Amino acid sequence: MAKRGGNGRNAQLDEALGNLARSQANLGTAQASLVNSQAELVNNQAAFQANFTALMARLDDRFARIDTEFAEIRAILERHEKILLRHEQILQNLPEAIRQRIGFETH
Numbered sequence: 001m002a003k004r005g006g007n008g009r010n011a012q013l014d015e016a017l018g019n020l021a022r023s024q025a026n027l028g029t030a031q032a033s034l035v036n037s038q039a040e041l042v043n044n045q046a047a048f049q050a051n052f053t054a055l056m057a058r059l060d061d062r063f064a065r066i067d068t069e070f071a072e073i074r075a076i077l078e079r080h081e082k083i084l085l086r087h088e089q090i091l092q093n094l095p096e097a098i099r100q101r102i103g104f105e106t107h
Contacts, residue, residue: 099105
């Protein structure tokens with residue numbers, strides 16, 4: 001009977017060792033999957049950084065063009081403002097110039 005108990009223990013030990021071996025194999029598979037996932041993450045981060053850098057360069061170019069165009073528009077508006085002020089002065093003086101031209105005198 002002592003042997004039977006020993007055999008039962010051996011069977012339990014064999015089963016435990018089998019479970020341990022399967023668990024270690026599963027752990028190895030999980031670790032390999034983790035390493036692959038980490039490598040994929042690094043690749044995705046590198047691709048994202050490259051895309052982000054390219055996007056920022058395009059935005060910098062676009063804003064530089066917008067700033068240039070804005071400065072040109074501002075210069076045009078300033079010229080137009082000067083022209084409008086001159087025209088306003090001409091129009092304000094026009095009635096008096098017409099009176100003088102036709103010989104009508106104001107008192």
